[in-house]
Amino acid sequence: MRIQINQLTKTYKGDVHALKGIDLDVPTGMYGLLGSNGAGKTTLMRILAGLLRPTSGTVRLGGDDVTTKEGRLAVQRTLGYLPQDLGVYPDLTARQFLDYIALLKGLDERSVRRRRIGELLEVVALGEHADRRLKGYSGGMLRRVGIAQALLNDPRLLIVDEPTTGLDPEERIRFRTLLSHLAGERTVLLSTHIVEDVAQTCRHLAVLAKGRLVFQGDVGSLVARANRRVWTVVTSGAAPSTGRIVAALPHGSGMRYRVVAPVPPDPMAQPAEPTLEDGYLALMEAAVPA
Amino acid sequence: MKPLDLWAHELRRAGPAALAGAPALVLLMTLLAILGARLGSRESTTAFMLAGALEMVIPLITGMAAASSLGRDQAVELQLTLPVGYRSTVLRRLAATTGWTGLCAAAGSTVLTLGGWWELLPVTPHGPAVQLTWLAPALWLAALGLLASAAFSSAVAATTTVALVWVVEQVVAGPLQGSLPSRLLYLFATTRGTVPDDWTANRVVLLCTAAVLVAAAWPLLGRAERVLGGDKE
Amino acid sequence: MIATLRYEFLMQIRRPIMWIVYGLAFAVLVAAMWPGYRTLDLGSGGGHDPKPAMLASAKLTMSLLAIVYGCLLADRLIRDRRLGVAAILDASPSNPGGRLVGKYLGVCGATAVPIALVFFGRAVVYTFTEGKAETLAWALAVFATVILPALIFLGALALAGPLLIPPLVFRVLFVAYWFWGNLIPADMMPTLSHTIFAATGDYVEYGLFDRARPDGVVYGWPDAALNFLRPAATPAVAVLWMGVMVALAAAILLLTRLHAARSES
Numbered sequence: 029m030r031i032q033i034n035q036l037t038k039t040y041k042g043d044v045h046a047l048k049g050i051d052l053d054v055p056t057g058m059y060g061l062l063g064s065n066g067a068g069k070t071t072l073m074r075i076l077a078g079l080l081r082p083t084s085g086t087v088r089l090g091g092d093d094v095t096t097k098e099g100r101l102a103v104q105r106t107l108g109y110l111p112q113d114l115g116v117y118p119d120l121t122a123r124q125f126l127d128y129i130a131l132l133k134g135l136d137e138r139s140v141r142r143r144r145i146g147e148l149l150e151v152v153a154l155g156e157h158a159d160r161r162l163k164g165y166s167g168g169m170l171r172r173v174g175i176a177q178a179l180l181n182d183p184r185l186l187i188v189d190e191p192t193t194g195l196d197p198e199e200r201i202r203f204r205t206l207l208s209h210l211a212g213e214r215t216v217l218l219s220t221h222i223v224e225d226v227a228q229t230c231r232h233l234a235v236l237a238k239g240r241l242v243f244q245g246d247v248g249s250l251v252a253r254a255n256r257r258v259w260t261v262v263t264s265g266a267a268p269s270t271g272r273i274v275a276a277l278p279h280g281s282g283m284r285y286r287v288v289a290p291v292p293p294d295p296m297a298q299p300a301e302p303t304l305e306d307g308y309l310a311l312m313e314a315a316v317p318a
Numbered sequence: 319m320k321p322l323d324l325w326a327h328e329l330r331r332a333g334p335a336a337l338a339g340a341p342a343l344v345l346l347m348t349l350l351a352i353l354g355a356r357l358g359s360r361e362s363t364t365a366f367m368l369a370g371a372l373e374m375v376i377p378l379i380t381g382m383a384a385a386s387s388l389g390r391d392q393a394v395e396l397q398l399t400l401p402v403g404y405r406s407t408v409l410r411r412l413a414a415t416t417g418w419t420g421l422c423a424a425a426g427s428t429v430l431t432l433g434g435w436w437e438l439l440p441v442t443p444h445g446p447a448v449q450l451t452w453l454a455p456a457l458w459l460a461a462l463g464l465l466a467s468a469a470f471s472s473a474v475a476a477t478t479t480v481a482l483v484w485v486v487e488q489v490v491a492g493p494l495q496g497s498l499p500s501r502l503l504y505l506f507a508t509t510r511g512t513v514p515d516d517w518t519a520n521r522v523v524l525l526c527t528a529a530v531l532v533a534a535a536w537p538l539l540g541r542a543e544r545v546l547g548g549d550k551e
Numbered sequence: 552m553i554a555t556l557r558y559e560f561l562m563q564i565r566r567p568i569m570w571i572v573y574g575l576a577f578a579v580l581v582a583a584m585w586p587g588y589r590t591l592d593l594g595s596g597g598g599h600d601p602k603p604a605m606l607a608s609a610k611l612t613m614s615l616l617a618i619v620y621g622c623l624l625a626d627r628l629i630r631d632r633r634l635g636v637a638a639i640l641d642a643s644p645s646n647p648g649g650r651l652v653g654k655y656l657g658v659c660g661a662t663a664v665p666i667a668l669v670f671f672g673r674a675v676v677y678t679f680t681e682g683k684a685e686t687l688a689w690a691l692a693v694f695a696t697v698i699l700p701a702l703i704f705l706g707a708l709a710l711a712g713p714l715l716i717p718p719l720v721f722r723v724l725f726v727a728y729w730f731w732g733n734l735i736p737a738d739m740m741p742t743l744s745h746t747i748f749a750a751t752g753d754y755v756e757y758g759l760f761d762r763a764r765p766d767g768v769v770y771g772w773p774d775a776a777l778n779f780l781r782p783a784a785t786p787a788v789a790v791l792w793m794g795v796m797v798a799l800a801a802a803i804l805l806l807t808r809l810h811a812a813r814s815e816s
Contacts, residue, residue: 074546077399078398078399079395079398079399079542079543079546080542080543080546081543101401104399104400104401105401107399109396109399111395111396111399113395114393114395114396115391115392115393115394115395115396116392116393117330117331117392117393118333118392119330119331119332119333119334120327120330120331124327124330127323127327128324128327128331129396129400131321131323131324131327132324132397132400132401132402132407133400133401133402134401134402136321138321138323177396333717335716335717335719335720336719339720339723363739363740366739367740375727378723378726378727379723382719382722382723382726383719386719390719470568470571470572472568473626474568474622474623474625474626475568475571475572477622477719477722478572478618478619478622478623479572479575481618481619481622481722481725481726482572482575482576482579482615482618482619482622483579484726485614485615485618485726485729485730485734486579486580486583486615488730488734489583489614489615489734490583490584493583493584494583
């Protein structure tokens with residue numbers, strides 16, 4: 029499902045401009061949406077999910093305009109959504125919760141529902157715990173319940189908002205792998221502020237900063253933004269004062285710094301290979317000066 | 319009509335705390351009806367307490383539950399992205415919990431009928447009209463709770479509003495029954511009495527105004543941004 | 552404790568919803584009591600004597616606004632847990648007992664402000680309209696002896712209750728308790744109403760301020776059950792009642808602290 033966004037703005041009460049003229053084209057497959065906290069990612073996700081109405085602009089998802097009531101309904105029928113703060117009903121078991129959401133998604137046939145829920149519980153590795161009440165679940169298990177409910181209607185568009193926040197490393201890797209597998213014929217929109225999650229799963233991405241789109245393209249292009257801007261400095265003196273320090277490790281009696289800066293931050297600085305994180309920081313440095 | 323499974327899930331979702339009140343009350347009513355005389359309670363007092371449980375406590379329970387319906391939804395963001403409209407979900411929930419409480423209240427009214435307690439009240443309803451004793455005030459307070467919940471987007475404010483109205487109706491019963499408009503809207507006309515022949519009109523007015531309150535809540539419930547921005551405190 | 556008190560007070564007093572609900576309650580109170588609310592004695596036949604007028608005002612204010620006070624407080628302690636703040640606060644070096652007392656005083660103090668405004672506002676208006684400056688002195692005395700002890704007890708009850716039972720159930724029970732334990736006539740059924748444990752301040756009204764019952768009967772209900780909890784209203788018993796309210800509040804807060812300590816271990 030292709031997503032086409034044109035001149036999208038969203039202004040909240042009190043003249044808070046959450047999105048300022050976003051133009052974005054998202055192809056089928058896994059797509060990353062990066063940005064710091066407060067960049068407008070969640071607002072954009074909520075508009076795509078039909079939760080919020082934009083102030084102006086158009087949003088078309090596979091031909092349906094989500095700014096209209098009919099379009100929103102059509103999109104919601106083929107949408108899987110995992111919000112940033114997934115609330116669940118603690119007195120229900122995982123199986124009951126999924127059955128409840130399946131009914132609300134229009135899966136009225138009981139046998140179809142049961143089969144689908146059984147399959148998804150296996151996909152998210154919760155088969156053994158399916159009949160335990162959700163109030164006893166860990167954060168990682170709840171996230172997996174969240175992804176299972178999002179997949180109940182076999183959605184063409186899957187929107188996941190900050191899915192790995194708060195998960196331990198093992199759970200995060202498991203979750204990222206699961207998302208990558210899901211992005212075959214469908215569009216998976218992964219919104220996050222964790223660069224590593226996008227680096228490991230997406231070939232294309234967009235970056236938001238303070239409500240504006242500051243980048244869209246492939247991962248390589250974003251990494252290239254940091255070409256000749258990443259430096260390693262080994263020193264026993266003060267930390268480099270120019271550029272942004274992205275890593276600092278003890279090195280002998282001194283420190284080894286990794287710095288993103290347009291010019292060498294120190295006469296002894298050595299150029300280093302950029303990563304996606306460096307590219308992101310270089311972009312943010314240019315887009316939103318510190 | 320959605321499958322019964324959905325209604326069953328709504329009842330489970332409400333949790334035991336929201337569902338246990340009504341059956342516990344009916345149990346207490348049954349014990350009081352059986353043991354009232356042995357405990358030394360006068361017949362008229364026992365009748366008042368039994369009818370009061372139906373006309374006062376059952377509506378309080380439904381009103382408070384309705385007032386908590388929005389603020390207590392942990393999965394509201396997810397609900398708002400589903401193809402089923404959220405307000406129909408809210409109304410279904412309300413119908414499920416009120417229906418359950420109503421079933422218990424119907425059982426409670428049977429206790430009063432079997433013991434002949436209705437005859438000892440200031441107003442004696444007959445036949446199916448007996449059910450209006452609890453139904454009219456329960457639906458009215460539930461509708462008020464729903465409207466307050468939608469208007470304030472806060473379970474605390476909505477439950478406080480229901481509690482306040484309930485207490486005001488108790489404390490200033492006399493003045494409220496003094497004029498026709500407030501008398502027709504008085505919630506406890508069976509137990510606290512009313513002008514002869516006004517009882518049926520009172521019940522009908524309560525049911526009609528409950529519908530008006532739900533109608534007022536309807537557009538508020540349809541505003542996703544408002545619902546989403548609710549009770550975060 | 553002082554920092555917690557200040558923070559909790561400011562947080563609660565800035566809650567718009569508190570003012571909206573109190574505003575609604577005040578409007579309902581005036582509408583329900585109209586036109587008697589315009590008169591100094593609230594239509595109780597007390598004439599132009601400010602003492603019974605302030606006592607009647609206290610009774611009315613407490614009968615209706617105490618329920619708002621209790622319900623608004625009922626989520627304040629569990630809110631810390633729900634928002635995950637409790638764990639952060641527990642990890643801080645501050646004394647948990649002091650923090651609890653600070654929270655209690657701050658949040659109860661803020662929630663009592665609208666009640667004080669309604670009560671003293673009425674006193675100020677009538678000080679000027681009746682030209683009797685002693686109204687303010689009576690208002691101060693009545694507030695300190697009738698309203699304040701009751702708020703001290705109810706605040707502790709409303710804060711601590713939802714720790715033991717779900718907030719929704721607590722609110723229903725709190726309303727039922729307020730009606731059964733404080734508002735109904737003592738001889739209607741076995742009740743705490745008009746006993747030394749009732750929060751309506753009757754003992755101060757009749758014992759300390761020598762108010763006469765409208766029906767001319769001395770304090771007491773010959774046919775009521777639990778009459779052993781209704782000693783004759785004397786100044787000493789009025790002081791005892793105030794002590795009981797404070798002691799009950801202290802006991803509830805102590806139990807709350809013990810409950811929290813047990814949950815932590």
